[in-house]
Amino acid sequence: MAARGGSPRGFRWPRRDREQLAREVDEEIAFHLEMRAAELEAAGLSPEAARERASREFGDVAALRRALLRADGRVERRRRWWAWLADARQDARFAVRSFRRSPGFAAAAVATLALGIGASVAVFAVVNAVVLRPLPYPEPDELVRISPGQVFNITLADAVVAEAPSIVASTGLSLWGLTLTGRGDATRLRAQFVDAGFFEVFGVRPLLGRAFGPEHRDPARSGVVVLSHALWQARFGGDPGIVGEVIELDGGGHERREVIGVMPPGFEAPLVPEGVRVDVWAPLSLAPGRTFATDSTWYVGAVVGRLAPGATVERAAREVRAGMERIRDRVRAEYGPLIGEDRVRTAGASGLLDSMVGDVRGPLWMLLAAVGLVLLLACANLANLLLARGDGRRRELALRTALGARRGRLLRELLTESVLLSLGGGAAGVALAWVMLGVLEVGAASGLPRAGGLEIDGVVLAFALAASLASVLAFGLLPALRASGGDLRGELGSGGRAAGGTRAGRRLGATLIAGEVALAMVLVTAAALLLNSLRALRAVDPGLDAADVLVLSLAPPPAAYAGDRASLYYDAVRARLAALPGVRGVGAIQVLPFTNADWAFPYLAEGHAPPADGPLPSASFRVVTPGYFDAVDVPLLAGRHLDAGDRAGGEAVGVINRTLAERLWPGGEAVGRTIRLFGSDPFRVVGVVGDVRQFGPGAPSEPAIYLPLAQWPVASMVVMVETAGDPESLAAAARAAVRSIDPNVPVASIRSLDDVLGGSIREQRFFAGVLTFFGALALGLGAVGVYGVMAYTIGARLREFGVRIALGATPRQVVRGALASGLAPVAVGLAAGAGGALAATRLLEGLLFGVGARDPATFAVAAAVLAGVAAAATWLPAYRAGRVDPAGVLKGE
Secondary structure (H helix, E strand, C coil), X not given: CCCCCCCCCCCCCCCCCHHHHHHHHHHHHHHHHHHHHHHHHHCCCCHHHHHHHHHHHHCCHHHHHHHHHHHHHHHHHHHHHHHHHHHHHHHHHHHHHHHHHCHHXXXXXXXXXXXXXXXXXXXXXXXXXXXXXXXXXXXXXXXXXXECHHHCCHHHHHHHHHCCCCEEEEEEEEEEEEEEECCXXXXXXXXXXXXXXXXXXXXXXXXXXCCCCHHHHCHHHCCEEEECHHHHXXXXXXXXXXXXXEEEEEECCEEEEEEEEECCCCCCCCCCCCCCCCCEEEECCCCCCCCCCCCCHHHCCEEEEEECCCCCHHHHHHHHHHHHHHCHHHHHHHHHHHCCHHHHHCCEEEEHHHHHHHHHHHHHHHHHHHHHHHHHHHHHHHHHHHHHHHHHCHHHHHHHHHCCCCHHHHHHHHHHXXXXXXXXXXXXXXXXXXXXXXXXXXXXXXXXXXXXHCCCCHHHHHHHHHHHHXXXXXXXXXXXXXXXXXXXXXXXXXXXXXXXXXXXXXHHHHHHHHHHHHHHHHHHHHHHHHHHHHHHHHHCCCCCCCCCEEEEEECCXXXXXXXXXXXXXXXXXXXXXXXXXXXXXXXXXXXXXXXXXXXXXXXXXXXXXXXXXXXXXXXXXXXXXXXXXXXXXXXXXXXCCCCCCCCCCCCCEEEEEHHHHHHHCCCCCCCCCEEEECCCCEEEEEEEECCCCCCCCCCCCCCEEEEECCCCCCCCEEEEEEECCCHHHHHXXXXXXXXXXXXXXXXXXXXXXXXXXXXXXXXXXXXXXHHHHHHHHHHHHHHHHHHHHHHHHHHHCHHHHHHHHHCCCCHHHHHHHHHHHHHHHHHHHHHHHHHHXXXXXXXXXXHCCCCCCCCHHHHHHHHHHHHHHHHHHHHHHHHHHHCCCHHHHHHHC
């Protein structure tokens, strides 16, 4: 029988060490020198002259010797490489033939691996898109976000950056809305208002035209705009002559704006909510002679800077903080009580990517670790399959050993099988990961920052390959060592009894059971905590009834609907929508509930003095129409609602929420008191309403003031339509009713308020859903693993159980003993898993609401579920042990 390995025909290239190669080269050189010297001597030269001339003709012998050694080494390495390939090809063919003989095993192994690798690849794709992938700008590590952004206007930001030499350029950014008219249907566009340094900071130049310059800070010259490439193509047909044209783009203080440029394709607007596309960029305008207090750019949502070459984020943060300290007195002189000392102390800078993903970085890494546990569970199950298969093949391996096969050769063949299984599982896992990403709604709908760029790219595929090959060590090495080790020749005379029946085999099985239960316990507990948290979030009263409410976001051109015209327009909208069949109430508010949008102003209330050493308190500022509170069922607690009698020129009135009333006048009467917003006349409180959780159910209620639209005119409002049935069914009719009033007023969006409420907890819902899915997967894998180990070990002990029954043991005693042998490691695994869960779930604290990370009830339920599943998986093989036929066993003996 020909030995396996080597080249295709059994020939092995001879292997030579360095000394042998050197000897052969020296002999070859000496041979050629002697031959040439003999030729010269035959031509008449003396022996000495012949040798000297032969050496001279031969040249540099040492250099030639080195070259020959290198060439010979390359040949030898090439020979060895081809020999290795031949061996690997033969091992792969043998493995494939083995899988063909056991197709059920191969399919189960690949499917098990695909589950673990697919889950890991899916989550890594999310981590890669959100955390690892660099920002799509030149030198992204040089971008920093200057904080606290909500305290800066551009004047203050300029002053602070001037004190930070590590920052060479900076810009403010704010997301706003502009209305495009005059070119087809009126359209609401997303506009990013930026400072002149925007293009330098983000390293971008317009594809056509030019960028903003410092001159565009002048309000008289700020009526310009740069279009996005997508808008240029979709709305202007990619016309290069658009540069220099004036378009009707109402908002931001201008009714018409000149197009001065078009951005390059694929440019991603920075710091915008996931799923939002910016259509245009417009300059922030600043009046000449502005001061810290008179600069109106308080709506700037962020300030971003670019570091100088060699500068670090830490140094920039120190400089920003020190700069704020140096200009603190100037700030206080102009702002007075508007900015407190705490805001000055918290000034600093952080990496732009860190500021965008900081809140989800930890949970995402935790999620990747969690699916790593799923992969370990899959590997443990596959290791059990391979152990059972290896014990079944020990007689075959013993025969091959007797015929001369070495252990290393057998070990390599077994590992080759594992590698092929891992590659097959990895390929199937990548396909499964793509399906998982769609099923789990990963992407912009998840609420994760940057998740819109999610894809399975080269980095993700490299991770899949690495996970596949690493899994070989987790599931393939131990079974291969076990199957190829020990006294294989003894198997030929032992009747081939399974090693699982030995004490070492039982210990290994118990270890596998305990490990799988522990891993599953960590995942099931984490999933249960997030589910309880999500249940608690959904049980929170958001302060209004979101069911059966349709939301229309309207954006009338501010210039066309200034002052009284805004109030008259919304009166007409309310009347037109109220006339639709199935509408029970209509009202409007300028800030959509359950979003991060907020308007807040400092105030001073009757009976309260300004703080001596801190800023004025602030409250959320809401402009509403009559009918708003009734349309969304905000309860009236005292006084009255705002109504049609609260008109411009009349007494200034407002409504406050419970939180503000209790803060200002605890236990007293709020109705009739007065409050002065900063920079305005006081208004009288005519009512107190319930609290609305503006930022979602998980956020606390903030103090809020509601003022009538007629007295505080704003153009853009969110109209709430209370319906008698499905709100989505009225969407088309509502849009038509609004357009019938003025077709130049775009409806920016139409959706149900229930969807808005659900969107406020989409991040928590994403993590809960994903971990629940993986927890269920871990539970299933754990159950299969426990059953597989118990079936394997009990099957190997059937002779033992048959003998015990023959000696007088009852089937119940046998079943009880088998159950005990299986449930003991389950108990150990539950205890170890509970300890691991206590450590791991601390990473979830930022995602939990209404439940602690160490909630004993959740841990108890998770342990009970796992114990029940493990008991069921253990009982089936134990029941089989009690049913064994002792006569058949004794006959076999």
